[in-house]
Amino acid sequence: xxxxxxxxxxxxxxxxxxxxxxxxxLSLLAAAAIGMRLRDGLPVDFTPxxxxxxxxxxxSRLQEIEAVFGREDNDVVLMVEGDLGTVEAIAFLRxxxxxxxxxDVVEGVDSLVDAATVRAEGELLxxxxxLDDADPAAAIARAASDPALAGLVIGRAxxxxxxxxxxxxxxxxxxxxxxxxxTVVETARARPTPAxxxxxxxxxxxxxxxxxxLMIDDETRFLPLVAVLFAGTCLLLFRRFWSGLAPxxxxxxxxxxxxxxxxxSGAVLNVLSVLVPTLVVVIGLSDGVHIVARYRDELxxxxxDRADAMAATMRHMAMATFLTSFTTAAGFASLLVxxxxxxxxxxxxxxxxxxISWIAVMLVLPTWLAFVPTARVGGSLQTEAGRxxxxxxxxxxxxxxxxxxxxxLGMVVGALWLGRDVQSQSSxxxxxxxxxxxxxxxxxxxxRLGGIVPVFVYIELPxxxxxGAVLTPELLRPMAALEAELRQRPEVGWASSPASWVxxxxxxxxxxxGIPDSREAVAQELLLAEMSGELPxxxxxxxxxxxxxxxxxxxxxxxxxxxxxxxxxxxxxxxLFAGTGARVDVTGDGLIASSGVAQLVDDLVRSVGLVVVVIxxxxxxxxxxLRLALIAAVPNLVPLVFTLATLGVLGEDLQITNxxxxxxxxxxxxxxxxxxxxxxxxERDHGHDVDDALHRTFHGAGRAIVLTSVLxxxxxxxxxxxxxxxTRWFGILSAVTMIAALLADLLLLxxxxxxxxxxxxxAPTRSSSR
Numbered sequence: 001x002x003x004x005x006x007x008x009x010x011x012x013x014x015x016x017x018x019x020x021x022x023x024x025x026l027s028l029l030a031a032a033a034i035g036m037r038l039r040d041g042l043p044v045d046f047t048p049x050x051x052x053x054x055x056x057x058x059x060s061r062l063q064e065i066e067a068v069f070g071r072e073d074n075d076v077v078l079m080v081e082g083d084l085g086t087v088e089a090i091a092f093l094r095x096x097x098x099x100x101x102x103x104d105v106v107e108g109v110d111s112l113v114d115a116a117t118v119r120a121e122g123e124l125l126x127x128x129x130x131l132d133d134a135d136p137a138a139a140i141a142r143a144a145s146d147p148a149l150a151g152l153v154i155g156r157a158x159x160x161x162x163x164x165x166x167x168x169x170x171x172x173x174x175x176x177x178x179x180x181x182x183t184v185v186e187t188a189r190a191r192p193t194p195a196x197x198x199x200x201x202x203x204x205x206x207x208x209x210x211x212x213x214l215m216i217d218d219e220t221r222f223l224p225l226v227a228v229l230f231a232g233t234c235l236l237l238f239r240r241f242w243s244g245l246a247p248x249x250x251x252x253x254x255x256x257x258x259x260x261x262x263x264x265s266g267a268v269l270n271v272l273s274v275l276v277p278t279l280v281v282v283i284g285l286s287d288g289v290h291i292v293a294r295y296r297d298e299l300x301x302x303x304x305d306r307a308d309a310m311a312a313t314m315r316h317m318a319m320a321t322f323l324t325s326f327t328t329a330a331g332f333a334s335l336l337v338x339x340x341x342x343x344x345x346x347x348x349x350x351x352x353x354x355x356i357s358w359i360a361v362m363l364v365l366p367t368w369l370a371f372v373p374t375a376r377v378g379g380s381l382q383t384e385a386g387r388x389x390x391x392x393x394x395x396x397x398x399x400x401x402x403x404x405x406x407x408x409l410g411m412v413v414g415a416l417w418l419g420r421d422v423q424s425q426s427s428x429x430x431x432x433x434x435x436x437x438x439x440x441x442x443x444x445x446x447x448r449l450g451g452i453v454p455v456f457v458y459i460e461l462p463x464x465x466x467x468g469a470v471l472t473p474e475l476l477r478p479m480a481a482l483e484a485e486l487r488q489r490p491e492v493g494w495a496s497s498p499a500s501w502v503x504x505x506x507x508x509x510x511x512x513x514g515i516p517d518s519r520e521a522v523a524q525e526l527l528l529a530e531m532s533g534e535l536p537x538x539x540x541x542x543x544x545x546x547x548x549x550x551x552x553x554x555x556x557x558x559x560x561x562x563x564x565x566x567x568x569x570x571x572x573x574x575x576l577f578a579g580t581g582a583r584v585d586v587t588g589d590g591l592i593a594s595s596g597v598a599q600l601v602d603d604l605v606r607s608v609g610l611v612v613v614v615i616x617x618x619x620x621x622x623x624x625x626l627r628l629a630l631i632a633a634v635p636n637l638v639p640l641v642f643t644l645a646t647l648g649v650l651g652e653d654l655q656i657t658n659x660x661x662x663x664x665x666x667x668x669x670x671x672x673x674x675x676x677x678x679x680x681x682x683e684r685d686h687g688h689d690v691d692d693a694l695h696r697t698f699h700g701a702g703r704a705i706v707l708t709s710v711l712x713x714x715x716x717x718x719x720x721x722x723x724x725x726x727t728r729w730f731g732i733l734s735a736v737t738m739i740a741a742l743l744a745d746l747l748l749l750x751x752x753x754x755x756x757x758x759x760x761x762x763a764p765t766r767s768s769s770r
Contacts, residue, residue: 009314013307016370030260037263072454073589074167077203081160085137088194105180111163120508127533151450151494178209202441218724230715242372247288254360258353284357286671287321290704320678324671325358327618334614390698401754408748419644425653426559450494450553453590457550468545472519478576491557497550559594631752632677635744642740658729709742
């Protein structure tokens with residue numbers, strides 16, 4: 001195999017024009033595939049359904065209920081605040097409501113304009129819109145004191161109101177939501193506001209589309225900066241223009257090929273697979289740096305013969321890069337056994353990306369170097385400072401391997417202790433900084449209204465039950481009790497159900513509290529109310545009155561709080577509805593998203609362990625050395641542990657915005673570890689003992705490992721200054737990951753090799769390093 005790779009290196013140099021033509025052709029095909037796919041919009045999906053187990057029972061049940069009532073997570077919420085109790089403010093609300101209802105992308109609008117309040121007038125009930133009151137201030141005060149409206153469309157202080165714009169239920173993908181959301185927001189902004197009145201937008205679809213826009217803007221802003229830093233650092237470290245830019249150019253081409261292949265296959269990027277291009281940069285850049293460094297050494301040893309130098313480089317490095325790529329790809333491919341669809345997709349996308357990246361490195365990098373005059377490639381990268389560093393590291397490990405090992409393991413244990421309390425969490429605002437307008441808007445919705453996260457309890461009787469059976473005292477009383485208990489939850493800002501409406505109507509008519517004593521009395525009182533005007537019961541009852549909902553709005557309190565509410569609601573529902581024959585489901589897109597994120601994080605944590613095991617097995621097969629494979633597996637865990645510890649020290653939870661950094665930890669750790677181990681084994685196969693082999697490996701592979709780490713820390717570290725939380729955390733954790741991987745490969749791995757790889761140990765001989 002080594003000789004085949006040597007032949008390939010020589011062939012690329014000797015036929016560099018053909019290799020260039022092939023590279024250009026593949027790049028044009030990839031660009032065409034990307035362009036064709038982007039004509040239909042950016043193929044991303046960040047919906048809660050995309051996070052959940054594919055076609056699981058929970059999501060299937062939610063879809064069944066949504067088929068009856070419609071979706072609750074497709075409301076753009078326009079919050080109007082200021083002095084609402086004026087003629088001008090009321091007129092503005094009416095005009096805005098009418099403007100929004102006229103839009104084709106809107107299914108309906110809920111606001112104070114069409115809200116219903118109920119009051120008693122003698123022995124009769126009057127159902128009317130609160131804004132019908134001639135006195136604007138009195139109208140706002142009455143609406144704010146109505147329990148059915150306060151929290152839903154108006155704040156309890158009466159200084160903020162919500163216009164809830166329900167988008168077409170078929171719009172679920174971000175590509176479909178974004179133009180509809182933009183239309184709603186632009187329509188609201190086009191309506192002149194009275195003095196002292198402001199309008200701010202929020203809501204789940206608004207946030208979903210905005211997050212994608214923010215990610216694109218962040219990429220547009222930071223990608224050129226990162227590219228410049230990569231290029232500048234490459235030029236500084238390599239001290240040559242053309243060979244310095246070679247690794248960076250290659251990973252850009254690799255990213256183009258990868259995205260072309262994925263998009264041509266119909267892939268839709270989710271919250272995890274958007275990381276694929278970054279993973280290609282991490283792994284491809286590392287392999288590229290190792291190859292360029294070795295090529296410069298070989299070129300210096302062969303008096304500038306490019307064909308011989310490239311053949312020697314490929315003979316020594318192609319197998320190492322193949323081992324890193326194949327091992328990493330196998331590890332990610334093992335994610336196909338994960339429970340969560342997005343994790344399986346992520347594993348597939350990463351495995352394909354890593355292999356395509358390796359092909360790009362093997363073709364494009366030698367082609368690039370083949371066109372660079374030997375005088376401009378540069379000589380050996382070894383400097384006096386580098387020699388001193390690696391000599392010091394080798395002396396430390398050679399003289400004190402056991403203390404180095406104990407110190408490293410002690411640091412790992414300490415890092416585990418620091419990360420012991422890190423738990424999975426999710427929230428709508430995890431992508432935002434506190435000063436962002438959307439963060440403030442959601443905070444206002446949480447504290448001054450009822451929140452924007454929909455959750456509901458669905459009570460359903462079997463088909464054989466009588467029509468209207470859900471409106472009996474036997475079911476309304478436990479429904480009312482459950483609603484009352486859920487209202488006490490700190491994250492629940494508003495709740496409504498048929499039971500609360502029946503109790504309210506009963507109180508207005510009779511002055512008594514609670515539910516009427518008979519089914520007939522319930523029916524009579526509801527009929528009297530409906531004769532007085534239209535009640536908003538369609539969102540709470542099925543047409544046959546065999547099903548009912550307790551509909552709630554909750555604050556963005558985090559996934560753990562929502563899941564706790566779900567558990568409490570399910571437990572109490574089982575007690576309250578025991579013996580009624582009713583099926584009770586606690587669901588909603590907020591819970592689906594929270595449950596999906598929790599499962600996703602748990603699945604990723606388990607999958608990382610599986611990836612490590614698969615990588616170990618793959619290294620064992622490829623290296624054909626159990627001892628060496630076991631030794632090489634240990635340093636791969638260090639970056640994962642230190643990334644977890646960083647979250648613990650900074651008081652952060654495992655979220656979508658930072659869990660992706662663990663995949664970078666796996667990719668980078670495996671890559672540099674294998675390069676070190678392959679070079680070490682090569683030196684051992686040449687007859688060097690452990691001490692001498694490590695000495696030569698430090699001066700050979702160690703240089704490229706340090707260069708790669710410096711490049712990536714500088715390039716990704718700048719992302720820590722991003723305004724987008726996901727990008728900022730990726731920058732911070734990636735830098736920590738790379739530093740931890742570097743320390744593990746240059747201290748822990750050599751110490752392990754020195755202590756446990758003592759076969760055929762010879763008398764120490766000090767050979768000169770390459």
